[in-house]
Amino acid sequence: MLAAGLALVAFLGLTGYALDRAFAEAALTSQRERLENFAKAYLNGAEVLRSGAIVMPQVPPDPRFDRPGSGLYAGMVGEGLRWESASSLGRILPPPVPGSPGVGRFEGPLPATEASGRGLAVYRYSLTTIWETGRGDIELTLALYEDAAYVGKQVAVYRRTLWGWLGAAAVVLALVQALALRWSLRPLLGVEKALADVQQGSVARLTDEHPRELQPLTDSINALIDSERRNLEQVRRTLGDLAHSLKTPLAVLQSLLDAGASPAELRAEVRTQVQRMNDIVGYQLSRAARSGHVLFAAPLKIEGPAEEIVQGLEKIYAAKGVLCEFEIDPAARFHGELGDLQELLGNLLENAFKWAKSRVVLQVSVLPAPAGKRSGLVLAVDDDGPGIPEDQVERVLQRGVRGDERVQGHGIGLSIVLDIVAAYQGALSVERSPELGGARFVARFPPPV
Secondary structure (H helix, E strand, C coil), X not given: CHHHHHHHHHHHHHHHHHHHHHXXXXXXXXXXXXXXXXXXXXXXXXXXXXCCCEECCCCCCCHHHHCCCCCEEEEEEECCEEEECHHHCCEECCCCCCCXXXXXXXXXXXXXXXXXXXXXXXXXXXXXXXXXECCEEEEEEEEEEEEHHHHHHHHHHHHHHHHHHHHHHHHHHHHHHHHHHHHHHHHHHHHHHHHHHHHHCCCCCCCCCCCCCCHHHHHHHHHHHHHHHHHHHHHHHHHHHHHHHHHHXXXXXXXXXXXXXXXXXXXXXXXXXXXXXXXXXXXXXXXXXXXXXXXXXXXXXXXXXXXXXXXXHHHHCCCCCCEEEEEECCCCCEECCHHHHHHHHHHHHHHHHHHCCCEEEEEEEEECCCCCCCCEEEEEEEECCCCCCXXXXXXXXXXXXXXXXXXXXXXXXXXXXHHHHHHCCCEEEEEECCCCCCEEEEEEECCCC
């Protein structure tokens, strides 16, 4: 409100100054034209006598020239000639100044004095002309004077009117502006109250009863609230899983101590159970990290991490001679953590290299999103291996299950992929590759709601 008020004052001030200057210039221009017309009227009505004397018109172009002290004066000087209008009686005016013939000159305000000594300022219009007389050509200079107070009064009246109306307009605009701001910002008070209710726990999330201009804001806040609650629930679940998973190794160690096992046997079992607990803790921490904040993650390009992973896999499976092809949309971006992207690509590509005969294809495309929303992502990995029967898909995605027990591995890679996809509110599907005939794993990450 303060910034808008200052801008309003500055705008109206500049506008008033510009209008004031424009009117003052217009008043002076009007005065110049008026005095110029009076000068031409005097010269057109003047007569030259046979003796060479010049007689000014009996009826002046304006009655004020006949009234002493009227504020409108005239005078002429030339070779042996001096004439003043009746209105100049008792006034001592700046004398006419000869100039170039036919060229008028407007000056002012010029100081002058009355016979009484009271100060006076006038504007002067001078015009020099050449008159032909019986005695030859003579140069005459006619000057018209007008009190500066005449224009000053006009400007003063205009200024009072102008600044009065501008001041009233400023007050009205300030009131309208305050009311408009109060009315337009009222929905934010509703959002603030709703947030206070969420903080106090009286409601779970913001309602949808807000103007459409604030809907993206409330949707983002609700998404952030939901994300925080999911993260909190995931942390609680992870801690519970960790505690539950550590019960068995601890129980084994406790039973050995109670049974009085030998030092060698105890040492071997402690080493085994400590390694098992390290693996459990590492996995649970990794899973908790993967389910972290993903709502406002920076967009990541796909091609760079994919190339690094494929280069490593080509070295591991160099004996098989597997070739990996990329079909990546340049506009595709993964909105999440780099570690999650590397884990996702690494497990899917490693699984494809493991089962492929000679060819793997990585396809990445964009899922269109509504205006103002970030786009979604489709990531698919195809291989030309034996594929996965439909009735085995659910089993293969379970933790610890391998598609073929003869193939080396721990059977947790695809379940990790499933966890990552679920953490980003996506979906993982297993299909038959239409081009290569093997398995096709498709991870879809829809645009945020």
